[in-house]
Amino acid sequence: MGSKALVMTGGVISMTNHIFSFKNSFSRTIIIPKYRRVIRSCSTVSSGSSLLPPDVSRLAETARISLAPNEVIEFTPKIQQVIDWFGQLQDVELQSVEPALRADMEGDSLRADIPKTFENREAMISAIPSFEEPYIKVPKVLSKE
């Protein structure tokens, strides 16, 4: 069941089968003090984590964030640490627990099908950087990727 939680985090940080040349020892030596402070309970980095190292270049591409090669190198271990922090969940014994779809929220929170016009359309429109009445002007993008 722990693996299910991991699949979810794995989904967020898109894991691919791309094999990185970074070894785990590398990540152990580069431990930023700042991280130590934030992740209080993470005293030791799990050795030989069964989680795949993050493919940071692909991650950045899918998020449309441009990274220089040195930044890719710099960020990989940091992201690895976050993954390993979540990885602690794998230790939880979940054999007898029914998987939950969602964290429980109060009530249904549904809305009736009654139309209501938003009163401040002008404020939204004026906040659009390139608005050419009546359309929003955007760069031409032909392929959906």
Place this chain on the structure above:
Amino acid sequence: MASLLFRGMLTHPPILDCIPSLFSRNVCARYYRMGTITQAHVATQESQSSQLKIPPNARNNSLERLLKDYEAIIGIETHVQLSTLTKAFCSCPYNYGSPPNSSICPVCMGLPGALPVLNSKVIESAVRLGLALNCKLSFNSKFDRKQYFYPDLPKGYQISQFDIPIASAGYIELDLPLEFGGGHRKFGITRVHMEEDAGKLLHSGNGNYSQVDLNRAGVPLLEVVSEPDMRNGIEAAEYAAELQRLVRYLGVSNGNMQEGSLRCDVNISVRPRGQSEFGTKVEIKNLNSFSSVNRAIDFEISRQALLLSQGQGDQIVQETRLWEEGSQKTITMRKKEGLSDYRYFPEPDLPEVILTEEYVNKIRGSLPELPEMKRRRYEEMGLGMQDVLFLANDVRVANFFDAAIANGAEVKLAANWIMGDVAAYLKNEKLSIDEIKLTPHELAELIAAIKGGTISGKIAKEILFELMAKGGTVKKLIEEKDLVQITDPSEIEKIIDKVLLDNPKQLEQYRGGKTKLQGFFAGQVMKATKGKANPGLLNKILLEKLNS
């Protein structure tokens, strides 16, 4: 000529290399001609009757031959735009054709901090459609984020359902139109799930910019994915037509392909018959009518089967192709590198969707009689398949028919009147059956009046026209216009005698052998009685008198 060439190709593969361009030109020409033939039929598509109207000769000979050796596996993904008053996750109204960007708010614009709240009508519509498609409902389902970047997607993700759709594993049953051989079909439905629509993206003609209209962003959709059970263009097109019929019957959507409230994408692969492995799957988009679904599939089957028969199966790649209505062929869209990674994860801003037995049963109880059930009931009532398909096609026509029967009208007669004179009037005036002044009760009265001999069939047609255009009752119209049929033989005899007296010359000609003049006399009697003479009696007595 093309079929000869084709046969040559099947038996002499080496020659193929010289002739392919010639053949493809022929194929294109044939399909273009088919396009013009079916133009008139496409026009009738737009009318309220959603039946296919493609002539049978559109299935040309080479396609028939291809289908002997090759099998097409077809599945369809349909997006149904729900006719709710507000969008899926905010209270903005949605009206097709509103001025661009006039119906927006922070939620559907994806502005920071805005949170989605689900419209309860969306769940209701999803359950209705799921039940109508005989699906198993997921009493617990969730929403997920499907993430990709595109200018018409304000949030950078679409709220959809990924691994736990609200309905799955169902089926749909339909009857193929008689002009295509008829037959009953049952196609599986893989899943039905809820999601939101994106905005509209318009590419400027020149220039390096595009324009976005977010009116449509956030409008609720139901995606219906079929099992790959269809085998040819007709089955696929009729599946789409039946889905349209169904959503209209249920009232969850107006199902207009032209408006974009019903969108179909086709997935098709072709393999030699007998082969167990599937061929390469190709997706076809930009299908705007049932006939283009049909034609696009026929074209794609031909294209793929041709490549396979030439040993060039590797030229069929997994891709998305667009159907070009003008040239009547599919063309490659920009090739995608690799599969899309949508990075699905559960939507954190929305709670679980929970259904209760009580809720589902209530909805099940409120479902109207579905098209399939109606067709079976009409068949049992003794109507022929042609009548059944017509009457059950539009739910309003079916309701009118049912009401007329309930008012005592005879089944076959009511069907004939509705399919004949009433349908012709609706087509001419471009009205739906709800909009004419004729009521089912009066139609029943009209039929009874004919049966009882009060009026003749011809008079009835005139009354019908008046009833449809202006309303009123049969009884009153008969009274006002003095249309009661003359069935008294002695009265008819008197008029016949007068007519014969007034036309001695024609009488002589008749006695001399021109027996065709009986029609002339009958016409004169009708004129004298203002059409009220009972035709049967008239002719009987007339014949007696003429031959005496």
